[in-house]
Amino acid sequence: MRLFLDRVDRFLDVKLDVTPRAFxxxxxxxxxxxxxxxxxxxxxxxxxxxxGLRLNxxxxxxxxxxxxxxxxxxxxxNHYIGMHDLDTAAFTEFKWIPFxxxxxxLLLLRTAVLGHxxxxxxxxxxxxxxxxxxxxxxxxxxxxxxxxxxxxxAVKVPGFMPPxxxxxxxxxxxxxxxxxxxxYAFAAVALLLLIALFxxxxxxxxAA
Amino acid sequence: xxxxxxxxxxxxxxxxxxxxxxxxxxxxxxxxxxxxxTSDLGVAAMKTYVxxxxxxxxxxxxxxxxxxxxxxxxxxxMRHISTIPVFTxxxxxxxxxxxxxxxxxxxxxxxxxxxxxxxxxxxxxxGRWLFVNEMNGRVARIDxxxxxxxxxxxxxxxxxxxxxxxxxxxxxxxxMLASRFSIPIPKGTVAPVEKYxxxxxxxxxxxxxxxxxxxxxxxxxxxxxxxxxxxxxxGKKVSDGWMFWTCYNSERATGKLEVTSAQRDRDYIAAIxxxxxxxxxxxxxxxxxxxxxxxxPKKVPGVVYLMPCGKSPHGVDVSPDGKWIIGSGKLxxxxxxxxxxxxxxxxxxxxxxxxxxGIPVLKYESIKDAEIPVGLGPLHTQFxxxxxxxxxLFVDSAIAKWKLxxxxxxxxxxxxxxxxxxxxxEGDTVSPDGNWLVGLNKLSHGRHLxxxxxxxxxxxxxxxxxxxxxxVYDAFTEPEPHYAQMIKADKLHPIEVYPKExxxxxxAVWDVKDAGVTRSGNKVTVKVVEVRxxxxxTSIELNQGDEVTVALTNIEQTTDELHGFGLLDYNINVVxxxxxxxxxxxxxxxxxxxPYYCTNFCSALHQEMQGYLIVx
Numbered sequence: 047m048r049l050f051l052d053r054v055d056r057f058l059d060v061k062l063d064v065t066p067r068a069f070x071x072x073x074x075x076x077x078x079x080x081x082x083x084x085x086x087x088x089x090x091x092x093x094x095x096x097x098g099l100r101l102n103x104x105x106x107x108x109x110x111x112x113x114x115x116x117x118x119x120x121x122x123x124n125h126y127i128g129m130h131d132l133d134t135a136a137f138t139e140f141k142w143i144p145f146x147x148x149x150x151x152l153l154l155l156r157t158a159v160l161g162h163x164x165x166x167x168x169x170x171x172x173x174x175x176x177x178x179x180x181x182x183x184x185x186x187x188x189x190x191x192x193x194x195x196x197x198x199x200a201v202k203v204p205g206f207m208p209p210x211x212x213x214x215x216x217x218x219x220x221x222x223x224x225x226x227x228x229x230y231a232f233a234a235v236a237l238l239l240l241i242a243l244f245x246x247x248x249x250x251x252x253a254a
Numbered sequence: 255x256x257x258x259x260x261x262x263x264x265x266x267x268x269x270x271x272x273x274x275x276x277x278x279x280x281x282x283x284x285x286x287x288x289x290x291x292t293s294d295l296g297v298a299a300m301k302t303y304v305x306x307x308x309x310x311x312x313x314x315x316x317x318x319x320x321x322x323x324x325x326x327x328x329x330x331x332m333r334h335i336s337t338i339p340v341f342t343x344x345x346x347x348x349x350x351x352x353x354x355x356x357x358x359x360x361x362x363x364x365x366x367x368x369x370x371x372x373x374x375x376x377x378x379x380x381g382r383w384l385f386v387n388e389m390n391g392r393v394a395r396i397d398x399x400x401x402x403x404x405x406x407x408x409x410x411x412x413x414x415x416x417x418x419x420x421x422x423x424x425x426x427x428x429x430m431l432a433s434r435f436s437i438p439i440p441k442g443t444v445a446p447v448e449k450y451x452x453x454x455x456x457x458x459x460x461x462x463x464x465x466x467x468x469x470x471x472x473x474x475x476x477x478x479x480x481x482x483x484x485x486x487x488x489g490k491k492v493s494d495g496w497m498f499w500t501c502y503n504s505e506r507a508t509g510k511l512e513v514t515s516a517q518r519d520r521d522y523i524a525a526i527x528x529x530x531x532x533x534x535x536x537x538x539x540x541x542x543x544x545x546x547x548x549x550x551p552k553k554v555p556g557v558v559y560l561m562p563c564g565k566s567p568h569g570v571d572v573s574p575d576g577k578w579i580i581g582s583g584k585l586x587x588x589x590x591x592x593x594x595x596x597x598x599x600x601x602x603x604x605x606x607x608x609x610x611x612g613i614p615v616l617k618y619e620s621i622k623d624a625e626i627p628v629g630l631g632p633l634h635t636q637f638x639x640x641x642x643x644x645x646x647l648f649v650d651s652a653i654a655k656w657k658l659x660x661x662x663x664x665x666x667x668x669x670x671x672x673x674x675x676x677x678x679x680e681g682d683t684v685s686p687d688g689n690w691l692v693g694l695n696k697l698s699h700g701r702h703l704x705x706x707x708x709x710x711x712x713x714x715x716x717x718x719x720x721x722x723x724x725x726v727y728d729a730f731t732e733p734e735p736h737y738a739q740m741i742k743a744d745k746l747h748p749i750e751v752y753p754k755e756x757x758x759x760x761x762a763v764w765d766v767k768d769a770g771v772t773r774s775g776n777k778v779t780v781k782v783v784e785v786r787x788x789x790x791x792t793s794i795e796l797n798q799g800d801e802v803t804v805a806l807t808n809i810e811q812t813t814d815e816l817h818g819f820g821l822l823d824y825n826i827n828v829v830x831x832x833x834x835x836x837x838x839x840x841x842x843x844x845x846x847x848x849p850y851y852c853t854n855f856c857s858a859l860h861q862e863m864q865g866y867l868i869v870x
Contacts, residue, residue: 115751115811115812118811118812119811119812122785122786122810122812126787126858126859200787200859200862201858
């Protein structure tokens with residue numbers, strides 16, 4: 047047990063080499079595209095919507111295809127079943143997620159500069175916690191919007207769960223939900239950080 | 255020979271004769287029986303079949319004649335896609351009911367639309383606007399960005415029976431008008447019909463087109479002898495700057511014109527140097543008649559010349575290179591190709607044979623290149639690729655294909671029946687497409703399921719991609735397809751929604767919270783929002799005698815989400831397109847409760863889209 051803790055201590059004390067630091071710096075830079083590209087996209091097809099309606103979820107806003115018109119169209123359709131409007135202002139996520147991403151970026155830069163394995167472990171843990179919490183939060187909001195329907199709506203439908211990932215048929219709509227560039231950037235960040243950890247681990251082994 | 259025997263011989267002869275007659279007379283004319291009238295059915299079906307969901311390759315804008323409208327068809331399917339109301343109210347789109355379109359109609363509820371003209375740049379269709387004339391002396395502009403009538407200009411002063419219109423010049427500088435029924439001018443002047451030859455005046459007119467906005471404004475007019483000006487075409491390329499009009503009744507006759515105006519062997523094509531006319535007007539020449547500058551060719555020589563042409567001509571058409579002007583008498587068996595260079599030479603050499611009211615008449619033999627034996631009753635000519643020309647033959651009920659330069663007639667295809675104009679794909683531009691030709695026929699009898707005495711016209715599609723023309727489709731068009739324009743579909747890029755940011759209507763409201771009634775004395779403004787599936791406000795209270803303006807805004811931004819506003823017992827019916835605002839002003843003179851509702855089916859709860867106007 048002691049041996050293990052010693053090994054952990056030694057591991058956390060490792061001063062990172064240039065290579066893992068470079069990976070960490072790259073990871074920090076890769077957070078920038080998450081501000082530019084959508085994280086997730088939902089595409090809806092129906093007999094009347096052969097070209098599809100598209101909802102683009104960014105870290106800081108909700109946008110739609112056709113110059114944003116698709117969001118309005120989805121809201122017009124959803125008002126018949128009493129769904130809350132999909133609106134950037136209705137989601138607190140669009141406020142805290144960009145802030146947290148910025149904070150993670152600063153922590154990554156700090157790690158790249160100071161080069162402590164301990165810092166790297168901290169930020170990796172935080173990053174995965176943030177990622178999983180965001181996904182849960184996204185899923186939870188989908189659940190709420192699909193279930194908290196106005197009782198006086200023109201069309202009464204039982205609560206439903208829109209797809210978080212993949213395909214689901216909802217009434218006359220085929221709904222597809224898939225990650226987009228922003229999420230791939232996050233995945234790349236995760237990968238780079240894991241590589242940095244691994245390289246750091248190898249470095250420790252080499253030193254010992 | 256006994257008389258009985260003679261009677262016997264006679265009876266035998268008569269019987270044989272009857273038998274011969276019975277054996278010889280077929281049940282249908284040759285054209286009807288002849289192979290080749292229709293192409294191979296399978297090929298024709300493949301060529302014209304546009305599968306569900308697929309798109310046509312050409313737009314056909316067909317004049318609606320006295321229906322006052324323009325009809326849009328897809329080619330090659332010949333499907334009727336849309337009706338563009340122009341001079342006649344059209345409840346289907348609410349045209350002529352809302353304030354703006356009602357004002358544009360100016361109190362007239364019909365117009366006789368004849369010759370649609372697509373705007374041109376460099377002699378080619380540019381896909382911006384469609385101009386259409388009507389007989390009351392008006393020209394309308396349809397914006398092809400949204401397929402809506404944007405302006406009705408006129409009536410142009412002095413022009414009477416505006417048939418020879420709305421031909422545009424190669425860079426859409428002008429849309430042209432001409433009098434078919436000469437009258438004493440200015441309008442309101444009275445002279446007995448016996449003084450027709452001297453006191454009645456023909457007029458041709460140029461309406462200026464703003465190159466940026468398409469807005470039409472008064473250009474100038476030219477005083478002409480009292481002939482009946484019929485059809486025109488603007489010169490192009492080498493003949494750019496000239497305008498040609500056919501005219502009949504050069505006899506200056508009155509009364510029974512079918513006889514009195516067909517006495518002389520030749521009528522005229524008027525050749526007008528419109529650039530020279532424009533310059534003369536700019537120099538201050540011309541007299542103000544009826545509020546417009548009118549040039550008198552007697553006082554301003556060098557602007558108008560008359561080209562003798564077979565009697566009672568109809569079409570006059572300039573070849574794509576501008577070198578030839580094709581015109582013919584509609585009772586002739588030939589059409590004449592006039593050479594523009596020869597016309598210029600004849601003018602320079604004063605090669606005249608006479609004059610009409612001071613206008614020189616050019617010598618026919620000096621200006622013609624050829625008389626092409628196209629067939630009986632040549633009316634109108636369009637152009638294809640490789641120098642081919644297509645002339646409609648009213649009397650022969652056929653189209654003749656012939657070649658410019660060699661003047662050889664190479665093919666004929668029968669039309670059912672009595673073809674008037676024809677329209678080839680971009681066939682009156684500097685670069686015709688070939689591919690398709692539509693015969694705009696006057697009679698359709700027997701070609702369709704019977705619909706009683708009031709019969710549709712027929713428009714027939716002809717494949718002109720090969721040496722032999724092939725009739726491939728019969729379409730039955732709304733009255734009255736006088737002329738049409740066929741433009742490649744990819745030249746048009748219409749919007750399908752009016753963008754919210756472009757709506758600057760002062761009474762537009764985009765939020766149901768802003769909808770409602772405001773009152774100032776007995777003047778009431780009702781701002782209404784229409785969106786699936788509610789008309790807000792859902793009830794409107796007024797006092798009897800109020801002057802009401804209802805402003806309807808359709809706040810949808812989705813294609814094809816149109817909403818209507820039908821108000822019962824008040825004869826009100828407006829349709830607003832996505833993003834559009836329209837107003838309708840009326841006096842609430844009837845007391846009671848009047849339902850209003852969405853007339854244009856919009857959604858599953860469309861029926862519920864209703865409200866009440868309560869007039870106390």
